[in-house]
Amino acid sequence: MKGFYFILISAFLAQNLNAQDKYLTKEGFISFFSHSIVEDIKADNNQVLSVLDTQTGKIAIQLLMRSFMFKKTLMREHFNENYVESYKYPKATFSGEIKNFDELNEEQTETEIIGILTVHGKEKEISTKVIVNVSESEIILTGDFKVDIADFNIKIPAIVANNIAKTIKVSFELHHKPYK
Amino acid sequence: MKGKKFKIILGFLLVAIVSLAISIYYYNKPDVNVVKTDAAYVLTAKNLIEEYQADETSTNKKYTEKVIQVNGMVHEITTLKGNSVITIRNADQESSIICHMLPNQRQKALQLVKGQKISVKGVCTGYLLDVIMVRCILVE
Numbered sequence: 001m002k003g004f005y006f007i008l009i010s011a012f013l014a015q016n017l018n019a020q021d022k023y024l025t026k027e028g029f030i031s032f033f034s035h036s037i038v039e040d041i042k043a044d045n046n047q048v049l050s051v052l053d054t055q056t057g058k059i060a061i062q063l064l065m066r067s068f069m070f071k072k073t074l075m076r077e078h079f080n081e082n083y084v085e086s087y088k089y090p091k092a093t094f095s096g097e098i099k100n101f102d103e104l105n106e107e108q109t110e111t112e113i114i115g116i117l118t119v120h121g122k123e124k125e126i127s128t129k130v131i132v133n134v135s136e137s138e139i140i141l142t143g144d145f146k147v148d149i150a151d152f153n154i155k156i157p158a159i160v161a162n163n164i165a166k167t168i169k170v171s172f173e174l175h176h177k178p179y180k
Numbered sequence: 181m182k183g184k185k186f187k188i189i190l191g192f193l194l195v196a197i198v199s200l201a202i203s204i205y206y207y208n209k210p211d212v213n214v215v216k217t218d219a220a221y222v223l224t225a226k227n228l229i230e231e232y233q234a235d236e237t238s239t240n241k242k243y244t245e246k247v248i249q250v251n252g253m254v255h256e257i258t259t260l261k262g263n264s265v266i267t268i269r270n271a272d273q274e275s276s277i278i279c280h281m282l283p284n285q286r287q288k289a290l291q292l293v294k295g296q297k298i299s300v301k302g303v304c305t306g307y308l309l310d311v312i313m314v315r316c317i318l319v320e
Contacts, residue, residue: 091308
């Protein structure tokens with residue numbers, strides 16, 4: 001799988017290198033939020049890699065699970081070691097397409113993004129609203145969606161079951177710049 | 181009799197307090213102090229990238245979650261949400277080391293110039309198109 005995504009992203013970047021239709025960020029923001037009666041857990045990742053092809057609206061996103069920063073160190077350790085098993089699955093990926101991308105020319109438009117999200121080695125199709133903001137220097141994608149942790153085969157021990165929500169809210173804000 | 185009961189209760193109380201203190205300590209456990217921790221590995225940007233490109237899985241096991249020190253040349257200095265991000269890159273390589281600096285490193289980072297040789301110590305989180313390091317400091 002890992003090889004596959006590497007090839008995918010490399011191919012993405014290699015295609016028409018001269019054409020100015022690739023937009024990229026290495027500092028994208030993705031965070032997740034879990035609300036439960038016991039505690040709220042939030043983690044931020046500011047090192048998201050995202051490559052956008054403005055000709056086709058196709059997008060490939062990769063992030064490192066260990067780049068998620070939590071308020072408490074213990075939360076980060078449990079997350080990486082026990083729940084998402086970052087030593088086995090160090091990355092999460094998303095590969096998809098922004099609908100009607102060629103028709104987006106206004107400053108701020110809402111459309112849909114559909115693709116496959118892979119976390120903890122498990123794939124799941126995601127379809128969610130996205131706000132696309134196109135300016136001369138940037139293409140900004142923002143939005144949020146919900147995922148069930150059960151879909152990704154993530155096991156939460158019974159003792160902390162009340163601390164972690166069954167459904168997690170994922171938010172994203174990706175500021176793509178032209179790829180040089 | 182009374183004295184014995186009292187001692188037992190006191191004993192229980194003591195155990196309860198100690199275990200509570202330990203759990204609170206673990207719950208609030210601080211992050212690894214990058215300033216005080218010696219780097220587990222000291223290496224050049226070039227070598228680190230070559231290791232990742234040769235075998236990502238085993239290199240990940242070796243370096244992630246560890247404090248490492250990377251020596252190389254400044255390629256770019258940017259700011260993200262008020263914190264500095266220093267990109268270290270070798271002229272003959274496509275990939276870089278992207279170092280997300282701790283907030284208190286901002287002043288020092290802004291004084292750097294492109295091409296300057298620097299040493300950065302921080303926690304490695306892995307490899308995408310570049311090696312990513314977080315909570316970094318500049319080493320004199």
